[in-house]
Each structure stands twice: as C-alpha cells, then as structure tokens.
Amino acid sequence: MKKQQSALSKALMYLSYQARTRKEMTKYLEKKEYSKAEIDEAMTKLQEYGYIDDEGYAKRVSEITHMHPAKGKNSMPRKLNQKGIPEELIQQTMETYDETVDEEKALVLAHKHAMNNLDQPWKKCLDQINRKLFSRGFTGEVIHSVIRKLEYDPDVTAGRDEETDARYQQALALAYKTHNKWAKKEPIKGRLRQRILQSLFQKGYESDLAQRAVEEVLNNPEGY
Numbered sequence: 001m002k003k004q005q006s007a008l009s010k011a012l013m014y015l016s017y018q019a020r021t022r023k024e025m026t027k028y029l030e031k032k033e034y035s036k037a038e039i040d041e042a043m044t045k046l047q048e049y050g051y052i053d054d055e056g057y058a059k060r061v062s063e064i065t066h067m068h069p070a071k072g073k074n075s076m077p078r079k080l081n082q083k084g085i086p087e088e089l090i091q092q093t094m095e096t097y098d099e100t101v102d103e104e105k106a107l108v109l110a111h112k113h114a115m116n117n118l119d120q121p122w123k124k125c126l127d128q129i130n131r132k133l134f135s136r137g138f139t140g141e142v143i144h145s146v147i148r149k150l151e152y153d154p155d156v157t158a159g160r161d162e163e164t165d166a167r168y169q170q171a172l173a174l175a176y177k178t179h180n181k182w183a184k185k186e187p188i189k190g191r192l193r194q195r196i197l198q199s200l201f202q203k204g205y206e207s208d209l210a211q212r213a214v215e216e217v218l219n220n221p222e223g224y
Contacts, residue, residue, distance in 0.1 A: 006038075006042070007029050007032075007034040007038040007039055007041065007042035008041070008042040008045055008046070010029065010032055010034070010042075011025055011028070011029060011042050011043075011046055011051075012051070014028055015046075015051055019056075019057055019060070020052065020057075021052070021054050021057050021083045021084050021085060022043065022047075022052050022054055022084065023083065023084020023085075024083060024084060025043065025046065025052055026039060026043065027084075029042065054084075054085055054086065054089060055089060057083070057085065058080055058085050058089050058090070058092075058093045059093070061076055061079060061080060061093070062076065062093050062096070062097055065097075065137075066097070066098065066101055068105075069105055069108070069109075070105065070109060070136055071105075071136055071137050072099075072102045072105070072106065072133070072136055072137035072138030072139060072142060073094065073097050073099055073102055073137060073138070073139055073142075074137040074138065074139055075136065075137025076090075076093060076094065076097070076137070077090055077094065080093065099139065099141075099142060102138055102139070102142050103142050103145055103146060105138075106133050106138045106142050106143065106146045107146045107149060107150070109129075109132065109133065109136075110129045110133065110146050110147065110150050111150065111153060111155070111156065113125070113128065113129050113132065114129065114150055114153075114156045114159075114160075115155065115156065115159060118159045118160055118162075118163040119163055119167065121206040122160065123206075126147055126150075129143075129146075129147065129150070130143055130147065133146065164209070167205070167209065168209055168212065168213065171200055171203075171205045171209055171210060171212075171213040172213045172216060172217070174199060174200060174203060174205075174213075175196050175199075175200060175210075175213040175214055175216070175217045176217055178195060178196045178199040178200075179192070179196055179217045179218075179221060182195045182196075183221070189218065192218075193214055193218065196213075196214050196217060196218075197210055197211075197214055200213060200214070
C-alpha cells in the first residue's frame with residue numbers, strides 16, 4: 001500500500017504554483033483529508049520557513065495594486081478578504097498604502113475617457129468617469145480630485161469647446177428644420193417651442209444647448 005504523502009510535502013507542492021495565505025493552505029489540506037494535528041504541524045513548519053506569511057502576502061498585493069495602471073486602493077480589501085487575510089491586517093495594509101500614485105493613474109484614465117468622449121454632454125461624461133474609477137477601486141477623494149483637475153485641463157477644455165461649437169451648429173440646423181416644418185401648423189409660439197425642443201431632446205441634445213438653439217431660431221426665424 002502506497003504511503004500517503006505528508007501534509008508538509010503536499011503543502012510545499014501546492015506552494016510551488018503560487019504564494020498562499022494561511023487560510024488557503026489550511027482549507028487545501030483539510031480538503032486532502034489530513035488530520036488537524038498533521039495540518040497544525042505542517043502549518044507551524046511552513047511559517048517557520050517563511051513559506052506562509054499573511055503579512056508578506058498582503059504587502060505584495062499592495063505593491064501589485066500600486067503598480068497596476070488601472071487599479072486603486074479600494075480594490076484590495078475584497079481580494080484580501082477572499083484569501084482569508086485577517087481584518088486587522090487588511091486595515092493596516094489600507095492605512096499604509098500611498099494614494100499619490102493612485103491619483104496619477106486615475107487622472108490618466110479620466111483624461112483618456114474625456115478625450116475619447118468629447119461629443120457627450122459633460123455631466124454624462126463625468127458620471128461615466130466617476131463610475132469607471134469607482135469600479136476600479138479608486139477612492140472618493142481621489143476621484144473628486146481628478147475630476148476637479150480634469151475640468152481645468154487645457155486639452156480637455158479646448159476639445160470640449162470645439163466639440164460644443166460643432167454640436168451647437170448641428171442642433172441649430174435641426175431646430176431650424178423643425179421650425180420650418182411646424183411654423184404654419186403651430187401658430188402658437190409656446191407649442192412651436194415645445195415641438196422644436198422635443199425634436200432636439202429626441203436626438204440627445206442636452207437641455208442648455210437645446211434651449212439656446214430654440215431661442216436663436218424663434219428670435220431669428222429667417223436666419224438659417
């Protein structure tokens with residue numbers, strides 16, 4: 001009869017694939033049906049050798065997150081919790097994390113999104129950036145700071161001004177087209193205004209831009 005591999009040997013093989021936490025290793029050995037005494041003995045030796053080190057594991061997760069171009073501080077707790085890292089150690093890891101780099105990473109992501117979505121209403125664009133950064137683990141403080149910087153970014157400002165001018169001209173053209181279609185059918189100015197606004201909203205134009213276009217058309221119906 002083949003002798004069962006020792007719990008320590010089995011654990012060392014499991015570690016050869018990647019680092020493990022204490023909880024992961026304990027669960028693995030339990031699944032392999034080793035006794036509590038065998039598991040305790042193996043875990044003691046693994047910790048003595050430095051092969052099981054929850055503090056070191058948490059530190060590596062922090063370092064990896066720090067270097068990842070699209071992940072922030074708040075992405076760590078869930079991962080560490082799933083791996084069985086004690087809550088106290090998770091809090092310690094969070095407290096020692098340097099968020100300076102997170103702000104730099106978040107600004108790059110936000111700037112790219114803003115420049116790729118210049119044709120969208122600014123509020124919608126900011127909402128998308130907020131959700132995107134939040135889902136990737138960036139804190140509220142970092143997101144708030146990044147959005148504030150983005151609003152004064154010269155590239156974004158110039159791009160949005162240019163896009164807004166072009167979008168306004170498109171809205172104006174549609175407003176005049178709608179006006180010309182309904183001017184005789186809707187002699188009451190208020191109802192004509194609603195017709196034009198409705199056509200603009202249906203095409204996705206934001207309220208302030210649509211209102212500007214309608215006012216220009218009604219004040220200068222022959223101007224286009």
